[in-house]
Amino acid sequence: MSILEAILLTIVTASTPLLIAALGELITERSGVLNLGVEGMMAMGAACSFAAAVSFDSTILGVLAGMLAGALMAALFALVVLGFAANQVGSGLALTIFGLGLSGLIGAPFVGARRDPIPHVDVPVLSDIPFIGRLFFEQDLFVYASFSLTILIAIYLMRTRSGLTLRSIGENHTSANALGLPVLRTRLLAILFGGACAGLAGAYLALVYTRFWSPGMTNGRGWIALALVVFAAWRPGWLLVGAYIFGAATVLQLHAQAAQFGVPSQVLSAVPYLATIIALLLLSIRHGRAIGAPGSLGAPFVPDR
Amino acid sequence: MFSRKLFGAMAGVAVAALSATGAMAQAKDKIKVGFIYVGPVGDHGWSYQHDQGRQAIEKAFPGKVTTTFVESVPEADSERAIEQLARTGHDLIFTTSFGFMEPTLKVAKKYPNIKFEHATGFKRNPNLSTYAAKFHEGRYIIGQIAGKMTKSNTIGYVGAFPIPEVIAGINAFYLGAQSVNPNVKIKIVFANTWYDPAKEGDAAKALLDQGVDMLAQHTDSPAPIQAAEARGKFGFGQASDMERFAPKAQLTAIVDNWNDYYVARTKAVLDGTWKSEDTWGGINSHMVVMTPYKNMPDDVKKLAQDTEAAIKSGQLNPFKCPIIGQDGKEIECKGGSALSDEQVLGMNFYVKGIEDKIPQ
Numbered sequence: 323m324s325i326l327e328a329i330l331l332t333i334v335t336a337s338t339p340l341l342i343a344a345l346g347e348l349i350t351e352r353s354g355v356l357n358l359g360v361e362g363m364m365a366m367g368a369a370c371s372f373a374a375a376v377s378f379d380s381t382i383l384g385v386l387a388g389m390l391a392g393a394l395m396a397a398l399f400a401l402v403v404l405g406f407a408a409n410q411v412g413s414g415l416a417l418t419i420f421g422l423g424l425s426g427l428i429g430a431p432f433v434g435a436r437r438d439p440i441p442h443v444d445v446p447v448l449s450d451i452p453f454i455g456r457l458f459f460e461q462d463l464f465v466y467a468s469f470s471l472t473i474l475i476a477i478y479l480m481r482t483r484s485g486l487t488l489r490s491i492g493e494n495h496t497s498a499n500a501l502g503l504p505v506l507r508t509r510l511l512a513i514l515f516g517g518a519c520a521g522l523a524g525a526y527l528a529l530v531y532t533r534f535w536s537p538g539m540t541n542g543r544g545w546i547a548l549a550l551v552v553f554a555a556w557r558p559g560w561l562l563v564g565a566y567i568f569g570a571a572t573v574l575q576l577h578a579q580a581a582q583f584g585v586p587s588q589v590l591s592a593v594p595y596l597a598t599i600i601a602l603l604l605l606s607i608r609h610g611r612a613i614g615a616p617g618s619l620g621a622p623f624v625p626d627r
Numbered sequence: 628m629f630s631r632k633l634f635g636a637m638a639g640v641a642v643a644a645l646s647a648t649g650a651m652a653q654a655k656d657k658i659k660v661g662f663i664y665v666g667p668v669g670d671h672g673w674s675y676q677h678d679q680g681r682q683a684i685e686k687a688f689p690g691k692v693t694t695t696f697v698e699s700v701p702e703a704d705s706e707r708a709i710e711q712l713a714r715t716g717h718d719l720i721f722t723t724s725f726g727f728m729e730p731t732l733k734v735a736k737k738y739p740n741i742k743f744e745h746a747t748g749f750k751r752n753p754n755l756s757t758y759a760a761k762f763h764e765g766r767y768i769i770g771q772i773a774g775k776m777t778k779s780n781t782i783g784y785v786g787a788f789p790i791p792e793v794i795a796g797i798n799a800f801y802l803g804a805q806s807v808n809p810n811v812k813i814k815i816v817f818a819n820t821w822y823d824p825a826k827e828g829d830a831a832k833a834l835l836d837q838g839v840d841m842l843a844q845h846t847d848s849p850a851p852i853q854a855a856e857a858r859g860k861f862g863f864g865q866a867s868d869m870e871r872f873a874p875k876a877q878l879t880a881i882v883d884n885w886n887d888y889y890v891a892r893t894k895a896v897l898d899g900t901w902k903s904e905d906t907w908g909g910i911n912s913h914m915v916v917m918t919p920y921k922n923m924p925d926d927v928k929k930l931a932q933d934t935e936a937a938i939k940s941g942q943l944n945p946f947k948c949p950i951i952g953q954d955g956k957e958i959e960c961k962g963g964s965a966l967s968d969e970q971v972l973g974m975n976f977y978v979k980g981i982e983d984k985i986p987q
Contacts, residue, residue: 429669579830581814
């Protein structure tokens with residue numbers, strides 16, 4: 323394996339959890355709901371997936387438990403912001419704090435346990451393509467899931483009726499409601515989907531990335547995912563670009579240090595953030611028109627009776 | 628993040644605070660001891676070991692001492708947490724990270740009747756002691772092991788931040804390696820965090836990708852040594868025994884053992900004999916403990932054991948003069964035959980042979 327391939331493989335690992343969590347949040351926000359609880363849902367996904375994977379000695383059960391945990395946290399959020407039309411910013415922040423705390427409690431008995439690496443699955447034929455084949459088609463299932471999700475979400479949002487409904491509700495929930503579109507039901511499903519994705523991203527962190535669990539191991543990745551959604555202007559394709567730029571910059575700055583280029587490590591540590599912001603800014607300038615957030619983002623919806 | 632114990636403690640704030648300020652430096656029957664940790668107790672490393680010390684206190688003085696801890700306290704935001712403990716009737720407060728130095732001093736000046744202990748710092752007050760362990764003694768030993776065992780002749784180091792404590796560790800590690808392998812090269816990566824398992828693992832992978840086959844770390848999670856294990860390379864446990872994460876890769880671990888010190892200092896407060904001091908323990912005082920040497924040939928094991936014995940007896944000092952700086956000039960020897968403690972605690976230079984520059 324050449325050093326370039328090794329670097330790129332690490333970049334894929336670093337980018338995948340960000341991409342998965344951000345895709346979920348993208349759907350949630352496109353429906354008009356701002357969920358700042360990604361970090362908390364991710365932490366719960368990590369703790370529950372690891373607990374289940376160790377208890378039942380099964381990665382699959384672990385992944386399912388992680389997604390379920392994320393979705394349950396999201397359900398709690400949905401109850402508060404949809405059921406009681408509470409402030410979404412406050413509720414989301416509370417969800418993060420709650421999730422970080424509860425995950426510590428759930429994970430505590432599993433401190434010190436470890437899991438073996440999960441197998442990589444080769445895609446026949448495609449994995450024989452030189453260079454690219456090994457990078458993208460000899461990965462674990464999480465990576466394939468993140469790519470498929472990106473494509474499916476892009477198609478869903480722009481090419482299906484249901485996707486159009488979701489977007490209309492996110493743009494203007496009053497009009498959508500007047501047209502008879504199911505605002506609350508659509509938002510509930512979008513929130514649950516976002517939670518499951520955050521849980522899946524957490525499962526990836528605990529089961530693949532580190533293969534052990536420790537409190538607070540998400541370390542702000544949920545917040546990065548949230549920021550990526552904004553910088554990608556709520557577009558799945560750009561989100562993929564943003565997540566990979568962030569992952570690449572994170573890994574490359576470590577390599578730059580090891581290669582002794584002489585740039586201060588503190589400066590290099592800031593590179594991922596700067597690179598992602600600049601890249602996505604350039605993308606949106608090139609696109610030529612202002613791209614705003616979904617019109618109803620963050621606004622509570624109370625149906626007329 | 629506040630522990631549940633702290634919430635319990637906060638309930639009894641008023642009563643406890645009164646009794647604490649009323650007491651002078653005299654023997655006491657019952658005291659409360661508080662701890663501030665920079666990471667979570669479950670980090671398997673630095674904070675975990677301090678918490679082992681806290682538990683040792685509870686075991687040593689059943690019924691006489693109650694303990695409280697606050698974990699994952701950001702260094703920039705620590706003053707509030709320290710003051711919280713001071714206000715809730717704690718008699719002795721340990722703050723266990725270098726970055727807590729200024730906030731600890733500030734709170735200590737405000738509460739002269741409470742005893743404070745700050746780990747790895749250098750600012751003291753009549754009611755503020757400092758303590759640290761000579762981890763560089765252990766790092767010299769693992770440096771020798773790495774220098775002997777490396778096949779690629781390149782050894783790696785994942786550091787947290789470029790601060791004196793970490794720089795001294797890197798120098799001791801490299802001097803150890805150089806003492807048995809004059810041409811060995813070292814590559815250094817700073818993760819710029821004490822604790823982020825995923826990033827620490829990525830830093831380790833970057834070093835391994837660039838040809839490092841012996842990995843030392845000065846960050847708190849087992850992610851780096853686990854990365855070494857996954858690549859079939861070798862590493863050294865940091866702060867606590869990390870063998871269960873890397874049974875094939877861990878050659879030895881440098882374990883921080885605070886138990887004896889914490890128990891002694893608590894006893895001093897109970898007896899009314901506590902004084903502001905500066906303690907710097909090493910292998911000879913059991914503050915630094917090496918776990919059994921494994922996964923290495925017998926001759927390397929013998930070398931490591933001999934070096935450990937020599938350091939213990941005082942025959943060998945990792946920073947024995949002459950120490951040559953990167954520019955080829957000899958560093959002034961202020962401690963007689965070796966660098967002085969101040970020089971080691973404030974170390975801001977790499978030794979000759981390290982090609983990297985210290986990030987400023």
